[in-house]
Amino acid sequence: MYLESHALALRTPRMATSIVSVETREVVRCEYCRLMQYRTSNSLCRKCHRPLDIEEPVYLAPRLVTSQPVPVSGGAGMQVAGQVRELRRARHLSQRQLAGRMLVPRTYISKIENGKAIPTLGSLERLANALGVEVRQLVRDERSCREEEVTSILSDPFLAEVAELLPHLDSLHRTLFFGAVRDAATGRRRTA
Numbered sequence: 001m002y003l004e005s006h007a008l009a010l011r012t013p014r015m016a017t018s019i020v021s022v023e024t025r026e027v028v029r030c031e032y033c034r035l036m037q038y039r040t041s042n043s044l045c046r047k048c049h050r051p052l053d054i055e056e057p058v059y060l061a062p063r064l065v066t067s068q069p070v071p072v073s074g075g076a077g078m079q080v081a082g083q084v085r086e087l088r089r090a091r092h093l094s095q096r097q098l099a100g101r102m103l104v105p106r107t108y109i110s111k112i113e114n115g116k117a118i119p120t121l122g123s124l125e126r127l128a129n130a131l132g133v134e135v136r137q138l139v140r141d142e143r144s145c146r147e148e149e150v151t152s153i154l155s156d157p158f159l160a161e162v163a164e165l166l167p168h169l170d171s172l173h174r175t176l177f178f179g180a181v182r183d184a185a186t187g188r189r190r191t192a
Contacts (some may be wrong), residue, residue: 101130
C-alpha cells in the first residue's frame with residue numbers, strides 16, 4: 001500500500017500556487033458601428049477605426065464680461081504644449097503623423113502636448129521642422145502672443161472703434177453687448 005501511494009505521488013505533478021493579478025479592462029461600445037469591445041490602447045474602434053470617445057459639444061453660458069486679465073497657468077512647458085497642439089491641429093496632423101515626421105514614438109508627442117515632457121533644444125528643432133515653422137513660434141511667451149492678437153484685432157476698424165468705447169460701459173452693458181454680438185454671430189434672435 002505504501003509503495004502504491006508513493007509511486008502515485010511520484011507520477012502526479014506537483015501543482016504550484018501563485019498569486020495572479022487580474023487587471024480590469026473597460027468595456028465600451030462604439031457609437032458608430034455599435035461594436036462592444038475592450039478599450040484599445042489608442043481608443044479607436046477595432047472594427048471601424050473611429051474614436052471611441054465622442055466629445056459632446058460644449059455650449060457656453062452667458063457670462064459677465066469684465067476688463068480683468070485672464071490668469072495664465074503653467075510654465076514654459078505648458079506654453080510649448082499649447083503651441084505644439086495648436087500648430088499640429090492647424091495643419092490637420094494627428095499625433096501619430098507628427099511623430100512619424102519626427103521619427104519619435106507617438107506617446108512622446110502626447111507627453112509634450114500634455115506638458116508632461118519638455119522637449120530638448122534638438123527635439124524643438126526637429127518638432128519645428130516637422131510642423132514647418134520656426135523654433136521661436138514654439139517657445140514664444142504668452143505676452144508676445146497677446147500683443148500679436150491685440151494688434152491683429154485692432155487692425156479691424158470696427159473692432160478698434162468698439163475697443164475705444166468699451167471702457168465707458170459698465171458691467172451690465174458689457175454683458176448685454178456681448179450677448180447681442182454672440183446672438184448675431186450664431187444667427188439667433190432675441191425675443192422681448
